[in-house]
Every structure is written in C-alpha cells, then in structure tokens.
Amino acid sequence: GQNIDQPTEMTATEGAIVQINCTYQTSGFNGLFWYQQHAGEAPTFLSYNVLDGLEEKGRFSSFLSRSKGYSYLLLKELQMKDSASYLCAAMDSNYQLIWGAGTKLIIKP
C-alpha cells in the first residue's frame, strides 16, 4: 500500500533549527512536496524535490533520498510565524498526491 509517515508534533525554540522528517512508500514516484498549513488556513506550497539532494530556498531547505524513500524539511532561524503544520506529500506514478498527516511545529520564545 501507499503510505507517508511523519512525526505528529515537534517543538523548537525561536532562532533555532529544526528538521522535519518524512518517509514514503508509493506506487511509483514522481516527486515529493512540502506544504505549510497555519491553523484554520489552507495549505501553501513550500518545496518540490524529484532528484536526490538538497534544495535550498531562503530559510527553508528540503532534502530527498529516493533510494531510502526519505525526505526532510529543514527550517533555519525559526520565527514565531513558523508555528504551523508541515505536510509531506509524495506523487505516485499516476500523478496523484499521497499526503501525510502533517507535523505540527510549535515554536517557543
């Protein structure tokens, strides 16, 4: 079956770095997405990886290892506004997104 696993909740300190992990199992693979969702709001796109390696975009970076079925989202210089849920989603061979349940990130001062 198809499955996405990510931690339910993480806590980090303002100004610090946090890494949110995601493992996936899909029928075929056409890329890995990360979305951010603030409470009561819609998900918004953060990153897309289809090749192995690290993609950096400002304070946020995303890493993919296809052989391990593994990705992480790295957030640097954490700000209070980064408190949100982070959703990992893998695209299968039918170009359908398989979503994880999201990781709730709590930032403390």
Add this chain to the structure above:
Amino acid sequence: DTAVSQTPKYLVTQMGNDKSIKCEQNLGHDTMYWYKQDSKKFLKIMFSYNNKELIINETVPNRFSPKSPDKAHLNLHINSLELGDSAVYFCASSPLAGDVTDTQYFGPGTRLTVL
C-alpha cells in the same frame, strides 16, 4: 484577486440535508481537486478532475458528487448529510494534470458541521 475561492466558508446543517460547496479558480488551471481534512488534520483526496477525466477516490461515498459546469469551477454536492461528514473541505487547482512539477493551489476551505 483570489486565485482559488470557495463558498461558503462555514456551513452548518442538519443530518439528512443536501448541500453544495462551490469552488472557482481564476488561474486558468486545467485540473481541480476536492480534499477532506478531518479532525486529525489528515488531508484525503476525494476527487480530481480535468477536462478529460474524473478520478474518484473509491473510498468516497456516492453521496458525494463533483459537478463541473466549466473548466474554472468544480462544485461539490453532498446528499443525505451524515455526522461523519463534518470536516473542512478544501478545493485546489493545478496547472496541468501529469506535470510532475505541478503545484496545487488551495482554496481557503469550507468548514462543514453536521448536527
């Protein structure tokens, strides 16, 4: 300008009623989606639709039906509402089905409460 809009934002109704949620995108995208996000915050795809094809998640009850009057609209109609239908429903769109770099753009969500 809102890229993907949904109405209503909140919907409270009684069990057994029939209701519709409207979705419109002004991005010129080819593909639209409906998702259900339950109390555990898990996003579940319900439907994806483009000009050519409707893909239905087989776990979705047939009380739910998407209706697309044109490429920019994909409405969700729900018959005989049940308590378990209470959730937030998100509409989304993406430029082109099958484009592996496709980003989905989400509407603001409709919070449905069934009493």
